[in-house]
Amino acid sequence: MPGRIQSIERAVAVLRLLDTADQPLELHEIADTLGLARTTTHGIVSTLRELGLVGQMHDHGPFHGRYEVAEAARLFGRGGPDPHELRSLAMNWADSLAAQTGLAVTLGVPTRADVLVVHHVFRPDGSPQRLAIGQRRPLHASALGKALLAFASGGARRLQGSDLTAYTQRTIRTHQALAEALAIVRQDGLATEDGELEPDRGSIAAPVHGTGGLAVAALAIFGRRDELFDGHGGPDHGLADATKATARALTRQVQTLW
Amino acid sequence: MVAAIDQGTTSTRCLLFNHAGRMIAVSQREHHQHYPRPGWVEHDAAEIWRNVERVVPAALREAGLTPDNLAALGIANQRETTVIWNRHTGKPLARAITWQDTRTEPMIEDLAADGHADLIREVCGMGPTTYFAGPRLRWLLDHVPGAREGAEAGDVLFGTMESWVIWWLTGGPDQGSHVTDVTNASRTMLMDIRDMRWDERLLGLMDIPAAMLPEIRPNATVYGSCRTVVPGVPIGGALGDQHAALFGQTCFSPGEAKCTYGTGAFMLMNTGARLATSPHGLIPTVGYVVGDAPPVYALEGSIAVTGSLVQWFRDSLELIETAPQIETLATSVADNGGCYIVPAFSGLYAPRWHPDARGVVVGLTSYVTKGHLARAVLEATGWQTREVADAMNADAGPGLALTRLKVDGGMTANHLLMQFVADAIDVPVERPFVMEAVSLGAAYAAGLAVGYWADLAVLRSNWHRAALWEPAMDPALRDAEHANWNRAVERTYDWIRPT
Numbered sequence: 001m002p003g004r005i006q007s008i009e010r011a012v013a014v015l016r017l018l019d020t021a022d023q024p025l026e027l028h029e030i031a032d033t034l035g036l037a038r039t040t041t042h043g044i045v046s047t048l049r050e051l052g053l054v055g056q057m058h059d060h061g062p063f064h065g066r067y068e069v070a071e072a073a074r075l076f077g078r079g080g081p082d083p084h085e086l087r088s089l090a091m092n093w094a095d096s097l098a099a100q101t102g103l104a105v106t107l108g109v110p111t112r113a114d115v116l117v118v119h120h121v122f123r124p125d126g127s128p129q130r131l132a133i134g135q136r137r138p139l140h141a142s143a144l145g146k147a148l149l150a151f152a153s154g155g156a157r158r159l160q161g162s163d164l165t166a167y168t169q170r171t172i173r174t175h176q177a178l179a180e181a182l183a184i185v186r187q188d189g190l191a192t193e194d195g196e197l198e199p200d201r202g203s204i205a206a207p208v209h210g211t212g213g214l215a216v217a218a219l220a221i222f223g224r225r226d227e228l229f230d231g232h233g234g235p236d237h238g239l240a241d242a243t244k245a246t247a248r249a250l251t252r253q254v255q256t257l258w
Numbered sequence: 259m260v261a262a263i264d265q266g267t268t269s270t271r272c273l274l275f276n277h278a279g280r281m282i283a284v285s286q287r288e289h290h291q292h293y294p295r296p297g298w299v300e301h302d303a304a305e306i307w308r309n310v311e312r313v314v315p316a317a318l319r320e321a322g323l324t325p326d327n328l329a330a331l332g333i334a335n336q337r338e339t340t341v342i343w344n345r346h347t348g349k350p351l352a353r354a355i356t357w358q359d360t361r362t363e364p365m366i367e368d369l370a371a372d373g374h375a376d377l378i379r380e381v382c383g384m385g386p387t388t389y390f391a392g393p394r395l396r397w398l399l400d401h402v403p404g405a406r407e408g409a410e411a412g413d414v415l416f417g418t419m420e421s422w423v424i425w426w427l428t429g430g431p432d433q434g435s436h437v438t439d440v441t442n443a444s445r446t447m448l449m450d451i452r453d454m455r456w457d458e459r460l461l462g463l464m465d466i467p468a469a470m471l472p473e474i475r476p477n478a479t480v481y482g483s484c485r486t487v488v489p490g491v492p493i494g495g496a497l498g499d500q501h502a503a504l505f506g507q508t509c510f511s512p513g514e515a516k517c518t519y520g521t522g523a524f525m526l527m528n529t530g531a532r533l534a535t536s537p538h539g540l541i542p543t544v545g546y547v548v549g550d551a552p553p554v555y556a557l558e559g560s561i562a563v564t565g566s567l568v569q570w571f572r573d574s575l576e577l578i579e580t581a582p583q584i585e586t587l588a589t590s591v592a593d594n595g596g597c598y599i600v601p602a603f604s605g606l607y608a609p610r611w612h613p614d615a616r617g618v619v620v621g622l623t624s625y626v627t628k629g630h631l632a633r634a635v636l637e638a639t640g641w642q643t644r645e646v647a648d649a650m651n652a653d654a655g656p657g658l659a660l661t662r663l664k665v666d667g668g669m670t671a672n673h674l675l676m677q678f679v680a681d682a683i684d685v686p687v688e689r690p691f692v693m694e695a696v697s698l699g700a701a702y703a704a705g706l707a708v709g710y711w712a713d714l715a716v717l718r719s720n721w722h723r724a725a726l727w728e729p730a731m732d733p734a735l736r737d738a739e740h741a742n743w744n745r746a747v748e749r750t751y752d753w754i755r756p757t
Contacts, residue, residue: 084582088671095691095724099280119673124691124722131725133673 004211010036011044013212015053015069020152024057024066032186033151034213081216081254083109086208087119089253094121094219097246101239103221103228104129107208108137108144110152110215115144123223138197140164140178141171143205144218146191150182151207151215170195190244191218192235195225202228204235206247211255219247259327260705261317261488262697263310265335265419266499267356270309272317273697274328277710279720281694283323285316292353297360300353303341306419307426314487325488331427332495332704334502334696335419338445340394342405342470343422345415348430352402354419355394362393369393374463381460382444383451383533383542390447391418396464409470416470418442420496427493428482435482438472440553441501444544449474451533451544454553476547477501478703495703497546499696500524504556505546506699507664507690508718515650515660517643518695519669521569523561525646528554529654538649539608548706548714557654559608559646563601564639565669570601571635577628585674587632595630596621598746599638606750609649615750621742636675640682641743647683663687666695670725681731682740689725 013034018025031041045067048054055070057063090107098105098121107119115137122129139145140159149159164173172178185191193203205220221228221243229235259282264271271286287309292300314331318324341354355361369375369386379385386393395416399406408414417425420442425434443449443456448466450457456471475481481493497505500518504526507516512530517523526545533555534542545556565581572578578587598620605613619634643663651659662685669675670689680687692698705711731739 082580082583082586084585084672085580087673088582091671091693095693096280098724099278099691099722121691121724122722122726124724126723129726131673131727 018069024063024068083118103223110148143193143203147205147218150185260701261331262701272313275701283321285313299356299358303350329710330494330704330708332700334700337498338391392447409467429485439496441498478548478707494707502699503695506695513658516664519667521566523564536653561642591629594633599634602750616753640678644682680727687727
């Protein structure tokens with residue numbers, strides 16, 4: 001099989017991004033979310049527009065100039081990964097991450113309003129634990145949520161207009177602070193949750209990317225804050241690297257399918 | 259590091275495990291399935307040996323290791339698959355007859371009709387069935403030119419797959435060790451399940467020359483050293499695959515049980531020093547034997563159709579594209595909508611024993627959607643597990659009852675299914691970190707034999723729970739659903755009319 005054609009992969013990612021966004025997107029939002037240069041993104045979007053698969057808003061309303069997916073492209077279907085197929089692919093990776101770090105592991109997928117936990121591996125210490133599969137995590141207050149927000153459609157704007165619930169003293173409460181946090185997540189390829197959902201607990205998450213760069217899931221380890229973060233509040237390097245490496249390995253496998 | 263060879267039905271794999279019992283590398287090669295006639299399924303044993311020669315070095319390469327890094331090598335294998343070969347050339351006289359092959363059915367019927375069932379049950383723990391390797395061997399002796407003469411002259415050897423692999427690893431035609439282990443030997447219908455020796459009465463009855471039989475050894479013991487593939491590495495363990503999974507799941511105490519969910523499912527419960535009898539049609543078998551210790555027995559119950567029902571739903575009904583999607587479809591509805599599927603595709607076996615049964619979908623109304631059918635597919639595995647669990651509880655013996663079930667195999671990725679199994683059998687279901695329980699069991703036996711692991715307690719401490727499903731179904735609902743399942747099963751009976 002010849003190698004994949006990168007520009008087609010990117011075009012599909014743009015279409016998926018626009019299709020899952022809850023409102024039309026600006027060019028820079030598309031570029032930032034997919035990690036593409038603006039000029040590249042402009043070329044892709046213009047081509048798709050000329051082919052009739054992407055539309056640009058000309059209504060002089062609040063979305064003037066933004067892009068949305070055209071009806072013609074919707075015929076291709078939504079086609080995100082099935083969460084249970086993702087779990088099936090992730091089983092061995094998640095087991096091995098838990099064994100390697102000694103911590104519990106979860107896999108989350110984005111929904112419109114939050115994160116759905118689709119897989120959970122216990123921390124391997126025999127302590128009493130309950131499966132969290134089927135539970136929800138808030139986008140702004142969990143490592144899973146931030147990893148997904150940073151690399152998913154709409155980014156922080158998905159939460160604009162909604163109140164950011166304060167779960168603890170440390171929860172991010174303003175949209176400005178969230179946007180700044182997500183910029184760092186994009187830069188590091190890693191999201192953290194340091195007592196922001198439960199006072200003494202934390203989590204480190206890395207995105208799992210589909211073809212073209214969109215996050216289709218996030219993989220997280222979680223435990224006590226003192227297990228995950230060093231004295232300066234930064235994530236433990238070994239744990240962070242293990243999480244990122246496992247998410248990358250899972251990404252490679254996911255990209256053979258989506 | 260310990261290597262395990264998993265010589266399975268569709269492929270041969272090599273897995274490497276470290277001292278913590280974690281999998282370090284895996285390599286796999288599939289072999290061909292030969293279907294010369296309806297009901298016949300054969301493997302080319304020479305192809306399987308070539309695959310062993312490739313997968314072991316490949317796994318070492320993947321891990322960046324050399325044979326010097328291996329403390330021992332263990333083997334788990336598809337059970338009851340039967341091969342005969344020439345001891346001077348190493349050539350099989352015919353393709354191996356696999357465990358799925360049904361050509362020995364008439365022979366089994368004759369044995370029962372001639373009144374030998376009681377003797378066989380007394381010696382082997384269960385009456386004559388097509389499971390066993392011995393009748394396959396007899397078929398080969400009767401039908402392959404030169405087989406019987408060669409066997410009587412001592413030129414032709416018999417083995418199940420572990421015997422074949424060990425013989426080659428230890429030198430093959432050049433003084434290879436011709437051995438088997440108690441679990442594989444217990445599935446021949448030729449071994450006395452109490453004293454672990456070939457039974458002369460059964461050898462006479464089946465007309466099998468004793469000269470062609472391998473020596474029976476414990477599961478965890480040094481069988482010899484490899485002279486090829488990984489020269490110098492001791493072979494420390496061999497077990498039939500389901501016994502290996504029992505060992506890998508560290509079910510070392512009486513009452514502990516595991517269930518491996520693949521295309522079919524196999525539940526084994528440790529019954530300790532006691533060989534159970536099973537009025538409910540389960541199979542009393544050898545669990546494992548470690549070195550000179552007394553044998554540990556087990557009860558085995560199998561379910562013919564579990565994962566293969568999901569495959570049928572995918573490939574024949576085309577309602578899903580991939581197996582994991584069945585969970586997505588099933589969670590699109592809240593319950594089974596009154597629909598039940600009983601997958602008696604080739605009759606019902608233990609504990610019901612209705613070969614005349616065929617599958618049914620019952621309770622259809624205009625309300626039922628494909629989501630309800632998906633639920634019914636998964637629930638069928640849950641209720642079949644319940645039937646085997648009930649039979650185990652009835653037959654395992656005084657004081658032994660299922661209090662937890664350790665699960666492994668591909669279907670454990672299905673959360674909805676595992677929760678339903680826990681709900682149906684009303685005991686907690688737990689999954690360990692290493693899902694490769696079969697290979698891990700072979701590695702454990704081998705490592706134990708050479709002292710890489712000190713004792714069973716060390717192995718037990720390697721077992722870590724990765725997930726736990728607690729029963730959560732309302733007891734009244736469980737009873738009502740169980741009753742509905744039983745009524746659905748009754749509707750499968752007497753479908754095939756005697757010819």
